Amino acid sequence: MSSISSEEELQGFYDSKPDAHLAQPPTLHQQHNVDSDCTQTKGLPPEIWSMIFSILEYEFRGATQSCLRWYAVTHVCRAWRNITLNDPLLWTDFVDPPPKAARELFTRSKDAPLILRLGSYPHHTDDTSFFCDYAVEHPERIRRLEIRRNGPFVNLLTKPAPLLESLLTTFDVEFPPDFLGGAAPQLKSVTCHGSLPLEASWLTNLTSLQCMKVYLEAPWLSNLTSLKFSSGWTDLGVGRLHVDMETILTALENMPLLQHLVLFPPYGVDTTPCKRSTPVHLRHLRNITVHFNFMVAMVTLFKHLRVDGIEKLEASWLSSSFVDPAVIETLCQFFATYYQGGDLYSWRQDGDLLALHRSFAEGNTPALTFRGYGPKSFAPFKTLLPRNMPRLLTVRLTAGSWRLRYPECDAIQELRIVSGYSSPVALKLPEIGVRASPPYPSLRRLHLELLSFEPKAKRIPLLRRWIARRHSKVELILQNCGLTAQDIEPLREVAHVVTM
Structure with a gap:
């Protein structure tokens, strides 16, 4: 291993000798593992080492050629290798594994729940396509599913997925009517860069959603606790070319459990004034982020929204040239009305960022933040937030x-x-x-x-x-x-x- 000078060379080495370093490790590494001195670490039980290795695997997850760096610990000594091979949970997340080694790595996962990324390989080969085939035949093992491209395998995923907790799609995937057999009882989180169907029983228990295209009247939205509309999102409601604030407020009204909301301007915006006589009362909403960009009309949300207590309010603009003083006044009035926490006494000014904290501590989350807005005077805040002078x-x-x-x-x-x-x-x-x-x-x-x-x-x-x-x-x-x-x-x- 010492002769391998770069990750690129290591990739080639693993691809050229998958059987040597995976299927038959003793013949290639036996002498190295025997000679390695692990006496300094023999006192730790295997459970502790498994925990350490899982942290290492998690730290490298998602990084380029992460598997190659993670596998290095299996060649330090025989004890470490045995621990890793006997813990199937360490082999359940596949981030671009060496194609010729993929099957062996998959075998090591045994019956543990899997994290699968379908369609992530630019060229399907017999060494990697089996992931899709296995997912179609055994969805009961999938804990997290990422669909990286729209392929025929999506229409074949028609069996229930009882362990599935998270779904991510990076393209506009077309879900079949019988997707997952209509049953994914543990599915709580979906990140969808495409569209989701209006009626979908497999989304019944969804609590967290980030989306680009959505039917705002979809019944499965009612259990959401976290909602993030991606930039340029679209309402797929019939006959709607533009989304008005009344439609957004009505959708939020049908999400009584909502705690966290991130809102960008939709693709098409109808600036017709909202004529609601009573505000939408979301008792659990505590965290609101609104990206105004250049759509000042989105401030209407705060004129027709009522919460029991706000913990974090963040507003952002493309630049200070898009900031209307009336919008700042509305936001501060909303915050002053519903903020029930301790006084804010720490203010941070960083260019066009103004953040207000309850205390100044490293990593502390600000309660009120304005991005893209660098106020020249403090005077307005003294009137709008009288009890929160920094x-x-x-x-x-x-x-x-x-x-x-x-x-x-x-x-x-x-x-x-x-x-x-x-x-x-x-x-x-x-x-x-x-x-x-x-x-x-x-x-x-x-x-x-x-x-x-x-x-x-x-x-x-x-x-x-x-x-x-x-x-x-x-x-x-x-x-x-x-x-x-x-x-x-x-x-x-x-x-x-x-x-x-």
Whole structure:
């Protein structure tokens, strides 16, 4: 194995000698496995190793030639090889396996539930086409099914699939009336880049849907808890060339269990005003993402929708030129009405992204987000979201010009200025007039991360003057800013300096 220098060579090696490295591994690797020293790991039980190997297999899943990298652990030592060969769950997901080795790998899965990708091979051969044949004859073993192209095998999938949990199609697949025998009781998630039928008993228990084409009056939509309309989606209802907001609201009204909604503008939009007298009440809806793009009329949704409590609201536009202040006002009013969580005190400004968090922690999900919208003033939010004034503001710098955001906001107690790149970005602070009030009058902590102070003779004195205008010392945190102790000394006169 050490002579194999690249994944391409490894692919060729496996394809040329499938029997040698799979069907007859002892003849090729016996001496290597005997000589390998695994004494350092013999104390771990096989169950732990199976868990470790399953994590490794999952990490490589979906990557180019992932199988080749994953199989490498089977040739480290005999103990590892025996563990992997005795655990069929490690051999149930096939991501472009070497064609000549596919049957042997499939055999190792034994009776475990399978993840199959049908139609993913550009050229069907006897070494790979058996996946389709097996799926047709044994759908009871399929846990996840991905259909990568429309082929004759789709019309042959007419037997029930009792274990099927997830279905994905990447093309406009035409499902036959008796698809899966009309029975897939565990099918909960469907991602469909084509269309789904109006009547389909195999979709009865569906709870999560991402789609391009859909019948909004389909009865099987009633159990959905998660719905994502892909960009440019279409309603397949009879006689509908355009979708109006009334139709969308009526469809949502028939999804009483909905918790998560992602909405793009449909392919054709009817901007006729909605005349509903009562709002659609979705008691469980907690998470809403709306991509307005350039369709301002979609804000009507928030004028005719009622929820019991919103946890996350995200709105996006193609650019700030498509943002109507009235839309922002409607979104903020909706959020202020139905948001029941704790106060939002952390705001992040990153170009045209404005995100509001309950707390500032790595990986924390924001409660309110505007993408493609970089407000120049904080004043409107002070009126629209009076109880959510930011105490912490994070600004990510890019290589272009930068100016202070919302300097008039007296609620901000901590300001974080960080580089938007993996390398330092020049810190640029504006000069403050002698009689002018300092920005962020309540500031107590200034955190600077991965910033460049070059030329130091200019920028360090400017930072010192910028901080000195305050009545009390602030805490200044310098993280990866490339400053020496001599550089920092003048700053200690006006701030409590912490270096990281």
